[in-house]
Amino acid sequence: MQNLTSRQHRLLKLLLQNSAPLTLPLLAQQLEVSEKSIYRDLQSIELWLVDWHIAIEKLPGRGLRLQIGDMQQRAQLEQHLTSEEHWSEGFSHNARRVKIASQLLSESPRETSISKLSERYFISHASIVNDLRVIEEWLQPLGLLLVRSQSGTHVEGSEQALRQAIVSLINDVMQHHTASNSLEPRLDPGSYQALIHYFGEQDVAFVQALLQQMEQQLSYPLSDAYYINLCTHILIMMHRMAQGNALSLPSALSSPELDSRILLIARQMVTRIEQRIQAPLPVDEVGFIYQYIVSSGIVMEERGNEMAAQYQFASEESLKITHELIRCFSELIQRDVSQDRLLFEGLLIHIKPLINRLKYHINIRNPLLDDIKNELSEIFSLTQLAMRLTAKHFQLSTVADDEVGYLCVHFQAALERQIAHKRILVVCSSGVGTSHLLKSRILRAFPDWIIVGVVSANNLSRFCQQETVDLVITTIHLDSTDLPMVYVTAFFNDDDIRRVTEAMIGSQLPHTAHCAMAIN
Incomplete structure (x- = not known):
């Protein structure tokens, strides 16, 4: 039996929980994806349901629903889906566990107790112990430890790892938060609501104004995903520093290769943050903001046949890596795409900040990753292979699937350009x-x-x-x-x-x- 993706899991649960027909537009709206994506997911679900002797009934003009013989079969399927669900998926969709994890991370290294958590969330000690076990499993890959002793429970780890974990939680809230009527220009409604939930409207408005001035000084805008990432990290930094939790980044500002103009902008941003929180910040926080600026992707506009400004954002290293990545991909598909100027320039824009993200251990979330893996599965696999070969050639760290997803779209577009004039x-x-x-x-x-x-x-x-x-x-x-x-x-x-x-x-x-x- 094939495995279902997390989105297919959620789609099947929606169908299972509703006996009335559901339309494609409604399902697409519920899962915040296109109708085309829902259509493809339904095809996979239909195959998966064959072993259960369950079909998806399509009712013209009304929608679709599951054809289930009796309540016992429905209960068995629901029980199977619940038990099959991965622990991290269960963590992401359990609001209480997210809140407990947020509290532990936000207050680290201060301790709390199982009794206090039980009283706060109105559940038994046993349930809190089970929640902590799930949270502990979630924290381990992030380089953090959940320490439980007679004196209390707290999270241990570097300040950088703590902040990154908080980002992961906020990203999850952003992804699953319902839409609002907010008209914030650079933050989608879900992201805006998640940030004001954690940090309040005033701090979010302050950071947005801070980033607006930063983009004016840079003379180019960050793409939205990186804008949200930087906005989130600055808010976390302000929150943690207000509690006296400083960041330590050894040799963050000692490299001779640092961009002096961006370093000056980072220093000016830290000065404004110090005025906002009325507390001095260590110099490492300048390095922290600098690293996130140079690791952010930018928005480039196409202007006819004019040569774009990509090369001002390139380095000798990023040029070599881009050429090698295209060469590897061409070799894998046995077709030369090296003459595609749009492909080269599009990849080049992504590669330089990608190198910085690998260097500074900065993770990004690709909100389209599930759709890319589903709809461009073969190109994604080929891009993954090409990037792995390129990373090995240049001795780079492992490149995450979120990054590969962004690269994959460039190769897909290049192949679609090649099918013109057929x-x-x-x-x-x-x-x-x-x-x-x-x-x-x-x-x-x-x-x-x-x-x-x-x-x-x-x-x-x-x-x-x-x-x-x-x-x-x-x-x-x-x-x-x-x-x-x-x-x-x-x-x-x-x-x-x-x-x-x-x-x-x-x-x-x-x-x-x-x-x-x-x-x-």
Whole structure:
């Protein structure tokens, strides 16, 4: 039986908990993803449910629901889903555990007791002990220890690890928080609500003003994901420093390679923060903010055919790594993409801050990672292989999937650019009107393509001997040919467009299993 992703898990639970039909738009809204993503997840869930002898019933105009024979079967499935759920997923969706973990991290190294936690959250000592066990498992990979003794319970670890753990919790709240009516320009509603929940509106407004001035001084904007990351870390720093918890970053400001202009901006930001919290900050906090600025991605605007300003943000190291990454990817897919200027410049913008994030052990969250893994699974795997080879060549640390997801999108776009100007043959057995409709809809979806002909099945072989054809699009089932072929409906809907795109890109790729051999 295949494993379900965390989102598919949540989708199946929604269907299980509702006997009334649910529409695709409603499910997409509930899980904050596209209807296309929901459609794909449902296909995986249908396969997973085969072993349970349960089907997804589709009711035209009303939605879909699970076809479950009796209450006992429903209860068994619900029990299985609950027991199968990974402990970290359970942690993320248990608001009480998140609150307890937040308290322990925020107050570290101060101790609390099981009795105090039991009284605060109105649950038994046994439940608190179980919560602490789950929290302890969550903390271990983050380099933190949950210390329990007769005098009390507290979290031990470096200040940097503590702050990173708090970020992880806040990110989780951001991801699952309901939307609000906030119109904050740089923070999405979920992120804004999560931050004011932890730090209050006034501090959030102060940090936003601080970052607005920073971007004006830098003369370029940070992309939203990095803006939120920096905003969150500064708020945590203010909160921790107000409690007297200073950060120690050995040799943070001693490197001769530091950018003096960004270092000055970081110092000015720390001065304003000191005025805000009315307390002096150690010089290491300047290094802390500097590291996050140089590790942040930026927004670049395209202006016609003008050369973008990517190169001012590049270094010799990032140029070499970008070239090597493209070379590795080209070798894996056995197709040269090194001449794609947009690919090179797009990757270059990401690589330099990526190098800094690896150097400073800064983690980022890619909110689209699940969608990327589901919808671009093959390209994601190939990008992962190419990045692993590149990292090995340059002796870099392991690059996380969140980072690979951002790189993967650039390679996907490059491959989609390569399928432009293709020669398409349409095979259609319907009337002339239907053939013309199909042809016009193909060209509307792929305006750079050339329809070299619309023929019957009988004339397919003879036509292909006379003309160069890159793809056959057909409304009828045909005998297999050496050419890529996609079966579509006469009306060429969104699903047809997706299948055609995947077929064209897939025809450019070798089998992923063969690529994996390149690592060994």
